[in-house]
Amino acid sequence: MNYSSYIALIPLLPLAGFVLLGIFGRKYFNQASGIIGTGLLLISAILSVYTAYQYFFIDGKVGDTYQTITAFKFTWLTFSENVSIDMGIILDPISVMMLVVVTFVSLMVHIFSLGYMKGEERFATYFAFLGLFTFSMLGLVISSNLFQIYMFWELVGVSSYLLIGYYFNKPSAVAASKKAFIVTRFADLGFLIGILILAFYGESLDFKTIIANLSSQQSTQFAAITSASFVGISAITWGLTLVFMGGAGKSAMFPLHIWLPDAMEGPTPVSALIHAATMVVAGVFLVARLFPLFVINESALSVVRIIGVVSALFAAIIACTQTDIKRVLAYSTMSQIGYMMFALGVSGTGGEEGLGYSASMFHLFTHAFFKSLLFLGAGAVIHLVHSNDMKDMGGLRKLMPITHISFLIACLAISGVPPFAGFFSKEEILLAAYNSSMTVYAIALLTSGLTAFYMFRLYFSIFWNKTQNAESLEHNAHGEGTFSMKLPLILLAAATVLVGFIPFGTFVSSDGKALESHFHLMFSITPVAIGLAGIFLAMWMYKTENNKPQQVSTALGGLYKAAYGKFYIDEVYSFITKKIIFNFIGRPAAWIDKNIVDGMVNGTAAGTAKISSLIKGIQSGKVQNYALYFFAGIISLAIVFIYLWKQ
Amino acid sequence: MNEVPVTHILFVSTALFFIGMYGLFTRRNLITMLMSIELMLNSVNINFVAFNKYLYPQKLDGIFFTIFIITIAAAEAAVAIAIIINLYRSHHSIDVEDTTEMKY
Amino acid sequence: MTASQIIFYLISAFILSMGILSVTTRKIFRSAIWLLFSLIGVASLYFWMDVQFIAAVQIVVYVGGIVVLIIFSIFLTQQSGKEMAKAPLARTIAGALAVFFGFAFSYMLIYQYGFKPAEQPFDTNVARIGNAMLNVELGGYSLPFEVVSILLLAAMVGCIVIALKIKPEEK
Numbered sequence: 066m067n068y069s070s071y072i073a074l075i076p077l078l079p080l081a082g083f084v085l086l087g088i089f090g091r092k093y094f095n096q097a098s099g100i101i102g103t104g105l106l107l108i109s110a111i112l113s114v115y116t117a118y119q120y121f122f123i124d125g126k127v128g129d130t131y132q133t134i135t136a137f138k139f140t141w142l143t144f145s146e147n148v149s150i151d152m153g154i155i156l157d158p159i160s161v162m163m164l165v166v167v168t169f170v171s172l173m174v175h176i177f178s179l180g181y182m183k184g185e186e187r188f189a190t191y192f193a194f195l196g197l198f199t200f201s202m203l204g205l206v207i208s209s210n211l212f213q214i215y216m217f218w219e220l221v222g223v224s225s226y227l228l229i230g231y232y233f234n235k236p237s238a239v240a241a242s243k244k245a246f247i248v249t250r251f252a253d254l255g256f257l258i259g260i261l262i263l264a265f266y267g268e269s270l271d272f273k274t275i276i277a278n279l280s281s282q283q284s285t286q287f288a289a290i291t292s293a294s295f296v297g298i299s300a301i302t303w304g305l306t307l308v309f310m311g312g313a314g315k316s317a318m319f320p321l322h323i324w325l326p327d328a329m330e331g332p333t334p335v336s337a338l339i340h341a342a343t344m345v346v347a348g349v350f351l352v353a354r355l356f357p358l359f360v361i362n363e364s365a366l367s368v369v370r371i372i373g374v375v376s377a378l379f380a381a382i383i384a385c386t387q388t389d390i391k392r393v394l395a396y397s398t399m400s401q402i403g404y405m406m407f408a409l410g411v412s413g414t415g416g417e418e419g420l421g422y423s424a425s426m427f428h429l430f431t432h433a434f435f436k437s438l439l440f441l442g443a444g445a446v447i448h449l450v451h452s453n454d455m456k457d458m459g460g461l462r463k464l465m466p467i468t469h470i471s472f473l474i475a476c477l478a479i480s481g482v483p484p485f486a487g488f489f490s491k492e493e494i495l496l497a498a499y500n501s502s503m504t505v506y507a508i509a510l511l512t513s514g515l516t517a518f519y520m521f522r523l524y525f526s527i528f529w530n531k532t533q534n535a536e537s538l539e540h541n542a543h544g545e546g547t548f549s550m551k552l553p554l555i556l557l558a559a560a561t562v563l564v565g566f567i568p569f570g571t572f573v574s575s576d577g578k579a580l581e582s583h584f585h586l587m588f589s590i591t592p593v594a595i596g597l598a599g600i601f602l603a604m605w606m607y608k609t610e611n612n613k614p615q616q617v618s619t620a621l622g623g624l625y626k627a628a629y630g631k632f633y634i635d636e637v638y639s640f641i642t643k644k645i646i647f648n649f650i651g652r653p654a655a656w657i658d659k660n661i662v663d664g665m666v667n668g669t670a671a672g673t674a675k676i677s678s679l680i681k682g683i684q685s686g687k688v689q690n691y692a693l694y695f696f697a698g699i700i701s702l703a704i705v706f707i708y709l710w711k712q
Numbered sequence: 713m714n715e716v717p718v719t720h721i722l723f724v725s726t727a728l729f730f731i732g733m734y735g736l737f738t739r740r741n742l743i744t745m746l747m748s749i750e751l752m753l754n755s756v757n758i759n760f761v762a763f764n765k766y767l768y769p770q771k772l773d774g775i776f777f778t779i780f781i782i783t784i785a786a787a788e789a790a791v792a793i794a795i796i797i798n799l800y801r802s803h804h805s806i807d808v809e810d811t812t813e814m815k816y
Numbered sequence: 817m818t819a820s821q822i823i824f825y826l827i828s829a830f831i832l833s834m835g836i837l838s839v840t841t842r843k844i845f846r847s848a849i850w851l852l853f854s855l856i857g858v859a860s861l862y863f864w865m866d867v868q869f870i871a872a873v874q875i876v877v878y879v880g881g882i883v884v885l886i887i888f889s890i891f892l893t894q895q896s897g898k899e900m901a902k903a904p905l906a907r908t909i910a911g912a913l914a915v916f917f918g919f920a921f922s923y924m925l926i927y928q929y930g931f932k933p934a935e936q937p938f939d940t941n942v943a944r945i946g947n948a949m950l951n952v953e954l955g956g957y958s959l960p961f962e963v964v965s966i967l968l969l970a971a972m973v974g975c976i977v978i979a980l981k982i983k984p985e986e987k
Binding site: 715716717718719720721722723724726727728730731732733734735737738739740741743744746747748750751754757758761762764765766767768769770772775776778779780782783784785786787788789790791793794795796797798800801806807 | 818820821824828831832835836838839840844847848851854855858861862865866867869870873874877878881882885886888889890892893900901902903907908910911912914915918919922923926927931932933934936937938939940944945948949957960964967968971972974975976978979981
């Protein structure tokens with residue numbers, strides 16, 4: 066099947082949207098730019114679904130394994146006969162799945178933004194940036210080459226920076242966009258070093274070749290990379306851990322998570338697209354891409370597992386205390402991505418061992434739908450109430466019925482209540498954890514209870530709680546939002562309900578062969594019970610207005626304060642950068658630059674000027690001085706020629 | 713005539729030349745500088761005639777050189793005076809220290 | 817010590833002393849007069865060297881023309897009465913040193929060079945000079961003669977142009 070004819074269109078259409086709207090949008094299209102951006106993306110989405118249909122159902126399989134198909138390859142830069150940067154497009158199960166996810170969620174966000182961002186002065190710029198982001202993310206998922214994925218990785222970071230800092234008149238937004246960019250850029254330093262290590266030992270930058278070279282135990286490259294070591298840790302562990310550092314930065318894993326809550330300064334549809342469904346899962350995607358290498362290296366895999374599990378629990382605790390609804394959702398995202406990470410971390414490869422891989426990808430798939438639904442719903446609420454804080458909300462269920470129902474569906478999904486999508490994916494993750502390590506399973510179970518609790522705390526605080534708020538808002542509210550804001554909510558809610566029933570393991574698995582997923586009834590009872598317990602606890606505390614939350618928070622005392630202060634990680638970072646790095650590295654470097662480097666250049670110039678001012682006195686304008694110099698020259702020439710220069 | 717060796721005549725002309733040069737270096741007045749230049753030109757004339765008389769008496773080259781040098785010196789003195797007069801009109805002084813427009 | 821030697825030394829002393837006076841005196845008019853005497857001394861040296869034509873030309877052109885011209889220019893620039901300023905001391909010393917060193921160097925070169933005087937008699941009558949000047953064959957000087965005439969014309973025109981007073985246009 067000739068994929069290359071239309072595959073390249075899928076990322077290029079949003080790019081065309083970016084160029085068109087970026088250059089001409091503000092002057093010529095303005096309000097029509099939303100339609101243009103959405104239209105281009107609709108075509109991309111249709112092409113992605115068609116590709117998925119072609120790949121998964123028609124001819125992706127050879128025998129019983131899904132093949133990695135290279136649809137397009139172009140050699141850009143050759144370093145040696147083995148290592149070269151090729152621009153290429155590969156299709157394998159996870160990339161095709163991501164194509165569908167990214168284009169669908171981006172399309173929903175575009176449609177939602179038509180209503181949400183209406184009346185903005187920089188309407189066209191917003192859609193241009195969205196197009197740039199979609200292009201970068203799509204390019205990332207179909208990259209065939211480590212360096213190409215790094216390029217698109219950075220592009221995604223830039224698009225995120227542009228979109229978070231969209232309201233550039235707000236200093237908090239500017240600071241947040243800088244923070245996001247700098248933290249992810251710092252993580253990308255590790256990513257780059259990891260790429261270099263892997264490329265050096267793997268003797269290639271191409272994914273297929275690197276995996277083939279480094280995963281087979283007999284290859285020379287494998288021997289080389291496992292024997293070389295630095296500070297006692299072998300090179301392959303360094304390479305993979307550093308690559309994971311890049312992924313951890315982008316996916317907001319502990320301790321590089323500090324940018325994600327601040328990134329909520331951007332417009333809410335942006336948060337739905339970037340910081341819930343697509344960009345933040347890039348780290349998970351990267352680990353999945355290099356999974357054959359991770360799985361044979363126990364140390365790197367354990368790093369993935371530990372960081373994933375710690376992030377999941379850490380974020381869940383903090384989310385229980387936050388009052389800004391977008392921040393609750395941000396920490397929830399961090400927690401769910403932690404789930405995906407440790408699911409990869411407990412996975413083996415092949416058959417039942419590889420359940421973690423399929424579960425992680427399945428959770429990525431379902432999470433995209435219900436998390437973007439949650440964010441878009443939050444966006445609709447914020448649009449109505451004009452505030453992000455839970456205290457200003459309450460009793461909104463009668464005012465915005467569609468938002469209410471879709472938000473409820475999403476909350477049920479994320480809490481793992483059947484028959485919604487989240488139940489199926491979470492159950493598979495917990496099963497993989499149970500098969501592998503009891504500690505991980507226990508922590509995961511506790512976290513799912515906390516997840517249910519804080520999500521329903523959020524739900525009840527927004528839609529129930531205060532009853533008098535509804536009447537006061539009804540007088541000066543302008544309704545739930547336009548049709549363009551309701552349509553994505555409906556579509557995403559439908560997806561959340563239906564998607565759980567897809568037998569994901571038959572399509573996406575660690576070795577390409579179909580993995581039958583069984584429904585273990587006895588096993589599923591525990592997570593569902595814990596989820597329901599969390600829901601009822603939240604209902605008891607938050608459904609009606611009371612002072613039980615204050616009682617609990619005073620009872621918990623120090624723990625509550627630490628969790629509310631996000632465990633003071635931001636303060637630690639601030640201390641390290643300001644007191645240590647600025648004072649011991651920044652200031653001396655600046656001093657050297659200003660005084661020594663600049664001083665040398667300025668000193669050369671000043672020295673030249675001084676010498677020239679000394680010499681310029683010769684040109685005094687006095688003829689007799691010139692005559693004297695003239696005569697002196699003649700005499701010296703005469704002496705030289707007559708006495709000294711012996712012919 | 714040949715009792716005086718040619719080096720004695722050359723001594724005279726060399727001394728006259730350097731006397732003229734001293735005047736050129738030291739005098740502050742443009743007209744006196746011109747006079748010193750005339751002295752130098754005359755010393756060269758003496759040189760030419762002496763060499764013609766002592767070394768090549770059958771030829772006339774030295775004499776003709778002298779004739780032409782005298783002619784050209786006259787022309788040059790005239791032009792120099794014209795320039796001095798023009799300079800006097802703009803500076804109202806013929807002190808060579810006042811004509812330093814070409815200073816840096 | 818024959819008479820011609822004595823006469824030569826006297827004339828030389830006259831020339832040099834007048835020259836020194838000309839370059840060192842503070843009054844400009846006297847400087848011109850000392851120059852005049854020095855040039856007359858040079859003319860008498862030409863007489864002694866048996867080139868009467870050159871001596872005559874020297875007196876007519878140099879003494880009668882150039883020195884008179886210099887004196888006129890002294891009057892025109894109203895310099896005749898005052899005392900002239902002295903040069904800065906540094907320049908005086910530098911000039912004296914340069915001149916002394918130059919003279920020593922040149923005379924040493926001259927002294928060490930062995931001049932071989934020719935023994936033939938020196939015959940320069942005016943007819944011979946005139947014939948050579950207008951001779952167009954080899955050894956003739958008619959081309960330099962013509963060139964010098966043109967140069968004199970150019971110098972004349974140039975002097976007039978340079979010294980021309982530009983009248984102001986409106987008054």
